[in-house]
Amino acid sequence: DIELRIPADHAATVDARIEVSRRARGDYRIYTDFPLSITGQDDREVLGRGDINGGGDRIRIETSNGDIRIMRSEN
Incomplete structure (x- = not known):
């Protein structure tokens, strides 16, 4: 499993x-x-794609046989 925390105001393309x-x-699943x-x-x-806050830094995540969690960080 992979868990990634992204600041709520960060611009990224996932x-x-x-x-x-x-x-x-x-x-x-991707949560x-x-x-x-x-x-x-x-x-x-399973694929998950999209822009956060209009898009920006590219974040690429890949795994096999596990979940991905992309969570909002408040700081």
Whole structure:
């Protein structure tokens, strides 16, 4: 699993991906406090993309067989 905390006022462009292997047994998800578009929630991959505060610094997150959490940090 990956957990990322982003300041609430930070501008970023997020590209997150979970690859699910054939042998994995689990329901993996992208959890986020931000308005990202989450697609492909099936047995192969889960994608999360979007701009935070209009977009900015690019953040790319990838994992296999685990969840991704993108949370708002207040400072």
